Amino acid sequence: MFLRACRLEPVENVPVWFMRQAGRSLPEYRRARGNVSILEVVRRPELAAELTLQPVRRYGVDAAILFSDIVVPVAAIGFGVDVQHGLGPVVANPFASEADLERLRPLQPEVDTPYVIEAVKIAVEGLSPFGVPLIGFAGAPFTLASYLVEGGPSRSYARTKALMRSDTGLWTALLDRLADIALASLRSQVIAGAAAVQLFDSWVGALSRADYERYVMPASRRVLEGLKDLGVPRIHFGVDTGELLALMAKAGAEVVGVDWRVPLDEARARIGAGFAVQGNLDPAACLAPWDVVANEAREVLRRGSGIGHVFNLGHGVLPETDPDTLARLTDLVHATSPDSLR
Ligand code: 1CP
Numbered sequence: 001m002f003l004r005a006c007r008l009e010p011v012e013n014v015p016v017w018f019m020r021q022a023g024r025s026l027p028e029y030r031r032a033r034g035n036v037s038i039l040e041v042v043r044r045p046e047l048a049a050e051l052t053l054q055p056v057r058r059y060g061v062d063a064a065i066l067f068s069d070i071v072v073p074v075a076a077i078g079f080g081v082d083v084q085h086g087l088g089p090v091v092a093n094p095f096a097s098e099a100d101l102e103r104l105r106p107l108q109p110e111v112d113t114p115y116v117i118e119a120v121k122i123a124v125e126g127l128s129p130f131g132v133p134l135i136g137f138a139g140a141p142f143t144l145a146s147y148l149v150e151g152g153p154s155r156s157y158a159r160t161k162a163l164m165r166s167d168t169g170l171w172t173a174l175l176d177r178l179a180d181i182a183l184a185s186l187r188s189q190v191i192a193g194a195a196a197v198q199l200f201d202s203w204v205g206a207l208s209r210a211d212y213e214r215y216v217m218p219a220s221r222r223v224l225e226g227l228k229d230l231g232v233p234r235i236h237f238g239v240d241t242g243e244l245l246a247l248m249a250k251a252g253a254e255v256v257g258v259d260w261r262v263p264l265d266e267a268r269a270r271i272g273a274g275f276a277v278q279g280n281l282d283p284a285a286c287l288a289p290w291d292v293v294a295n296e297a298r299e300v301l302r303r304g305s306g307i308g309h310v311f312n313l314g315h316g317v318l319p320e321t322d323p324d325t326l327a328r329l330t331d332l333v334h335a336t337s338p339d340s341l342r
Contacts, residue, residue: 002062002133003195006233006255006276008308014301014341015062016333017135018326019237020316021055022067025323028054038083039075042068043115049122056132058323059330063135063196063310064127066189068116070139070200071147073185074178076112079103079148087153094151094159098170104177109188116185117192124193133196135235136189138182140201141175141219143238148174157206164215175219183226190230198235198257199223201248202315205240205259212244217251224252235278239315245270260285260314264303276308283313286321286329293325297332306338 002015023029032050033041041047051067071089075081080103084090095103109117124134142160147153149160164171186197204216224234236248237257249256249271256275258267260282267277285296300311311333317326 002310003233005308005310006196006235008274008276010307011338013334014304014306014309014311014336014338016311016330017061017063017065018055018059018313018317019065021059021061021326022051022065025317025319025321025326026054026058027323028058037085038069039072042072042119045115045118045122048115048119049126052119052123052134053126055326056127056130059327060334061132061330063133064123065135065137065198066116066120066123066194068119068137070137070144072116073107073113073138073181074104074144074148077103077105077107077181081147089147090152091148092151095145095148095174096163098173101170101173101177104174104181106177107181107184109184113185113188117188120189120192120194134194135196135198136186136194137198137200138186138223139178140199140204140223140236140238141178141182142204142207142216143200143202144178144182145171145174146203148178154203157203161206161211164211168215171215172219175216176222179219179222179226182223186223186227187230190227190232194232196233196235197227198237199253201236201238201241204238204244204248205242207244209243209247212247217247220248221251228252233276235310237278242267242270246272249275255310257312258314264300264309265305266303268305276310277304278310278312280312280314281329283315283318283321286313286325287318290325290328293329294332297329298336301333301336302341304341306336306341 235255236253258279
């Protein structure tokens with residue numbers, strides 16, 4: 001159902017999965033992971049594949065997303081990125097000058113990230129009894145650049161935007177390298193068996209339309225267009241991208257991820273015909289009493305209209321979410337007839 005919805009084909013039920021469904025709120029995740037750091041988990045394919053499968057077993061979701069992180073490829077080529085527990089990616093020596101480009105050599109997935117390829121293969125095999133496809137993913141050039149330039153998570157992206165405007169040549173070279181790295185990683189995941197891909201441009205909503213089009217869209221397009229021959233659905237997602245939705249679709253996606261700020265029918269109007277949408281229940285709504293969650297989920301389904309809609313949250317599952325809520329949510333989505341939504 002997930003792949004059919006991505007292709008705008010009729011479905012018996014609206015497919016559903018949750019961003020950041022692996023880990024976080026699952027007790028079996030905490031048990032399996034122990035104290036191992038995320039980058040270390042990713043280097044253990046059996047464990048990464050197991051964590052990928054857990055939410056499929058528990059929730060019955062229609063798609064799995066590979067357990068990995070957006071900084072894995074740049075860490076693998078030795079840029080010097082760590083992921084700090086409870087914080088996120090941290091870069092000891094942020095990207096600042098022409099010389100730093102040399103720290104971003106091309107990714108050779110078979111040599112640099114063989115464990116990702118292996119994890120995809122093991123996960124795909126484990127998913128086959130469920131008939132559930134695997135989504136491969138990568139960080140989009142802007143969002144990755146923001147970590148490399150800021151040195152860690154940021155609110156304003158001030159340094160990133162300063163580089164973008166003050167040395168546009170260097171900025172373009174940086175984004176082109178990150179695009180090539182994301183593309184190589186995604187191609188290797190698809191060749192190993194991923195049936196769809198998601199390009200996470202989580203923080204690109206910080207930009208105006210004009211700046212997105214000028215400074216970012218060419219690099220994101222390079223990634224998405226570079227996947228076209230593989231024939232898998234391409235999902236393009238960011239947070240706070242209400243103003244950018246149409247451009248993100250045009251960058252070369254079949255499915256546009258929408259956060260909770262824009263209702264799906266309005267998002268579709270902005271994007272135009274011919275695209276599927278993914279989203280967009282507010283992750284924080286999952287912390288409300290069940291009746292409230294159910295009503296908001298029904299509203300999302302109604303606005304999604306049952307065709308070309310992949311049900312999801314508007315961003316990742318919050319760590320404090322009760323896994324039972326996600327299980328009930330999955331059942332609710334599956335029990336709703338798409339015909340009743342039109
Ligand atoms: O379901 C899953 O959890 C799948 C695995 C997954 C995915 C899809 C992880 C594991 N990370 C991601 C993608 C990711 N990583 C994104 C895009 C999705 C999103 O917008 O949430 C981003 C922006 C990152 C960067 C990152 N890595 C952050 C965000 C930091 C910030 O700027 O606020 C964080 C906290 C991490 C660490 C991380 N990645 C994944 C896990 C399980 C963890 C936590 C590790 C820990 O705390 O020990």
